[in-house]
Amino acid sequence: MPEAGDWVARRILKAHGAVFVAQGSVVCPPSIIFTDAAGCASWQVRVNTRRENINGIPVELQTEAMEALLAARSEATQRNLRITPRGTWAARRNYRDTEKIWSRRVIPGLAFWQRRGKLSARDAARIRGLAPAQQVEEILRLEAQGLFFSKDFSRPVLSSGSAPGASQHISMLALDINEHSRAAVRTILARHGWFQTVVSDLPHFTYLGTLQEKLPALGLRKTVKNGRVYWTPAKM
Structure with a gap:
């Protein structure tokens, strides 16, 4: 535990x-x-x-x-x-496979929420540059605010994949x-x-x-x- x-x-x-x-x-x-x-x-x-x-x-x-x-x-x-x-x-x-799959959710998600004015370009760039552990924490915090990172951006990222x-x-x-x-x-x-x-x-x-x-x-x-x-x- x-x-x-x-x-x-x-x-x-x-x-x-x-x-x-x-x-x-x-x-x-x-x-x-x-x-x-x-x-x-x-x-x-x-x-x-x-x-x-x-x-x-x-x-x-x-x-x-x-x-x-x-x-x-x-x-x-x-x-x-x-x-x-x-x-x-x-x-x-x-491990590298899981990193790639995670990125396929996160990178499009950051761009999606930036286009909709929910994320600044600066914040999106900062999150993209984080190490995996820190990036996972940031993404889960955003999801707690309703900014989801599944493929269709309608549900939590962990419902369609996992963290690296x-x-x-x-x-x-x-x-x-x-x-x-x-x-x-x-x-x-x-x-x-x-x-x-x-x-x-x-x-x-x-x-x-x-x-x-x-x-x-x-x-x-x-x-x-x-x-x-x-x-x-x-x-x-």
Whole structure:
């Protein structure tokens, strides 16, 4: 758990912390946020992983998570359904990947709010030049004022991505899936330990390695939004 005064880490844990209760033989990251690329890479290389080519895309996950995914894909095939990765960043990501994805939200967002007179050119330039940790804090402060940084600028940035070094994809326990809109696919994935854990991040699934009925006892709460079930930390 983060320190009581570390509101940024607590905010990230509230939005993306379900991965830290993953069960089975998987390994959870040692911290909520990796602060640099070297520390992230050093941890990732020590984790047991399995790599498969799925639908022409290389997918790397922790071994147990991959085995569960393959079992879910096999069940889906028997039901004439598909479960496929959503692009080359669908599974494992390194620290630099998370920086790039963050920038794809923040840089357009700063320009958007500047055009609308909500940010001065000076403030936008200052925030662009900040180190990742300081930039994350500034962006979350702006969002508390109603200036959102999701792709369409209508909701919090953490609903469609994470801060640099804090993505569940770093843990190699997360996968973005093309067929996320099909309820039958979501049901199959849940039977094999894969759940949606980031509210409104529609393609995103997390391997928790247990059954749905056991999730509340792990400290997760059920949120239903637009017909989808998400599991997120109950208390922070």
